[in-house]
Amino acid sequence: MPEFGASAIPTPPALSSSRNTTPTPTTTSEEESSQGSASTPDRPATAIPELKRRSKYRHVAAYHSETRASCLSRDSNASPSFFGFRNLVVIVLIVMNLRLIIENFMKYGVLICLRCHDYRKQDLVLGAVLFSLVPCHLFIAYLIELAAAQQVKGVIGRKKKSDLPNGKQMEEQPDFRRTWVYIAIAHTVNASVCLLLTSYSVYFYINHPGIGTLCEMHAIVVWLKNCSYAFTNRDLRHAFLHPSPENNLPTIYDSCPYPRNITIKNLTYFWLAPTLVYQPVYPRTSYIRWNFVAKRVAEFCGLAVFMWIISAQYASPTLLNALEKIALREWASIAERVMKLSTISLVIWLAGFYALFQSFLNALAEVLKFGDREFYKDWWNSPSVGRYWRTWNIPVYQFMKRHIFSPLIGRGWSPFAASVTVFTFSALLHELAVGIPTHNVIGVAFGGMMLQLPLIAATVPLEKMNSQAGKVMGNAIFWLSFCLVGQPLGALLYFFAWQAKYGSISRGLK
């Protein structure tokens, strides 16, 4: 109340102007410029005339001079921007996670511990042996293709001698097909022995799931490259045997026509290149930007450390806490754990995606002067699950499309049947990549991939709606299926199976 006492007896402006040194009109304009400038943008244009003809009386101004609606009402002409709430959501997210970090620290202290990690010497030795086995298999693949090329050169030579009309004779000949059967069997045996040997060793002899995953992934990648190498050279050989204008090959291959691409150097480049699709020739850059490579490598290392810290400090305790809930089938608790895990696994997944697809593959491509760096597209905007699978992993997508989907369509299969085949094949590879290193081929990865098919079918209409609402809904369904059900539940189940078989992988946690 002292305020009221102090300002309760102000003289009216007409009287006070005789006491004040500054005359009333001057102070009015001063107020206009100071307070008015701050508030004018908030006031609708229609209110200004009323303010302009302001009375000299301070306490009578008509602040309520017109009928106006609240800006959140439907009566309001324009709905306001919600830009601020977007910022708020981000801030709340950061604060909530900071809080969880503090909570985690108070509960567990620092769990990151270099020495606690339980890897064995046997794992390292065996891993190194498996890695060095792979080039041998590639060398065998090269020898197979070399033999095929020699045979074809022989055919061409004989053809030139017999000097018959070219096309007609060749199509009647079952020669090409018979040869291909032998070559295909040779490639299948060679590639599969490599994959089977690696899988067997990893499953039975490599204890550490990280080392196991690296070996298994490498074997799968090389197996896929082997397939692509065999198929592509098969078609190139056929085109070489049947030169005709309709059999045109991509112009980019012109610099290295068929038999000349069968060299160890060419195959080694394909082995190292960040692609699963064999081409005799790739678009290349003209020089290596080493500072670009250094930046990407630094990113990769930083993200690897980040992922390791997140896994050790946040994922491990959450997974361990979840174990007994799973064992007891406490569904509410399992849901709670999955939700907690979903944020953590999402962060790890995003970091891993960036580390692998942006940092690692770009660094590798730069060193190899590999020109086509489209390893992913903007999958995070996917308005459907199908779009996600077509955009997040371009190397695998290109392999599937070129060597499975497209040939099946060419044989008259329906796109649906071809898609089912692609996803079944992909599901098998996922189960291999996850089940073998964790020593639990329990089919969760396989099932998760197969579950994508109905999800894809369900979100196709949303993508085709072509409206903003459809996009947002499709995108939300994609994210939910991806980061809520897919990743964390899978991780939980494989972790549970692992723990059921072996107990903890880390001595520090009990």
Add this chain to the structure above:
Amino acid sequence: MPEFGASAIPTPPALSSSRNTTPTPTTTSEEESSQGSASTPDRPATAIPELKRRSKYRHVAAYHSETRASCLSRDSNASPSFFGFRNLVVIVLIVMNLRLIIENFMKYGVLICLRCHDYRKQDLVLGAVLFSLVPCHLFIAYLIELAAAQQVKGVIGRKKKSDLPNGKQMEEQPDFRRTWVYIAIAHTVNASVCLLLTSYSVYFYINHPGIGTLCEMHAIVVWLKNCSYAFTNRDLRHAFLHPSPENNLPTIYDSCPYPRNITIKNLTYFWLAPTLVYQPVYPRTSYIRWNFVAKRVAEFCGLAVFMWIISAQYASPTLLNALEKIALREWASIAERVMKLSTISLVIWLAGFYALFQSFLNALAEVLKFGDREFYKDWWNSPSVGRYWRTWNIPVYQFMKRHIFSPLIGRGWSPFAASVTVFTFSALLHELAVGIPTHNVIGVAFGGMMLQLPLIAATVPLEKMNSQAGKVMGNAIFWLSFCLVGQPLGALLYFFAWQAKYGSISRGLK
């Protein structure tokens, strides 16, 4: 590997065309339309010519036909949209809070309990008495103004009789000023007695903080209305005594010139109307939309229940858990508690804001046919703390501007000094509104309001930058100060002080 065995020996298209019923060109176009349509939008336009002249061979297509950059690289021409990540942020926020709800339920069960609430009969009776006291004080205010109007009418009558040149004589007369001193004293005593009586009763005799807050808020609102009524009528009276073209009053007042507005009906309307600024005439709507009223009332009730559930189920345990941490000065734990509380208090605050400013005030305005519904502007977009205080509570802002800021500026004060006065006054009111019902005048609310001044000063440059970055930063600072430091810390401290004095307000929680 069965996949490889099954599809490893596809015949080349040229040979297989004799076996397949559909010729190759047809299937190619079928693939174009099915798969091509899905993937074409993803592919840059430059890639299409290469695909158009596709070979009949399926396995040789040049997927890597040009040099391209990854879309997240700086080499990329256009940076991609991050629309999907915005959706992800919202989803993660929802999931994280769902998880906390499950966690809370597993930990505490259901805490909502109607009977557990500890309110006393005395509180209700005293609250009703205090509420009914208010109209009596308004009636006294009316009588004071009536007397003043009578006196002025007498002056006008005498002036007409003496028939002297009007303006000159009146300004020399100290009559108006002397009368105003008496009227001001009468109003001050009347209004302050009402406020002091209510504050005294609430502080010493009303135990329940909710009932206490309602009584205290009502008393403060009526006190402010009383001030506005006195000041406005003072200026209207002066204008009535000194009619001149430069003393022009707002045109909206023309329908009810000065002494005619001194009626009980007019004052009662001002008492009930959703404004703190007295005007003889307000913009009115022509009829009451009862379905609009019903919707707003339903919103209000729904939000009230929602806030009660959130408070009982989430805020109470968090506050109780925080008590011992505060007592032990465990700063990390206090920070963790403040962060946890910040989300909860933010949700309660937003619900309360909407319930009061959108639902309640709009319903009240509709019933009273009060036309100006601008009770708030889009404060959530505030690029500065100052902008927030000018937009979130328009009734109080208008009162402060019309009756404190503007008159002080008129007397030659600097805008800074006037702002400090406004915030000091507002801080006193905040301390009254919070400290009295919680029986702890500990000055936290006062200090919190005074702290706004440096925050406002700090964010003014960000608002004036007029760039998107400046806006986002200013908005982030506003939200952080508002929902991280301001609300939850204040709530914690008053709750702590309350518990230190009385123990729990709810029997259900120990």
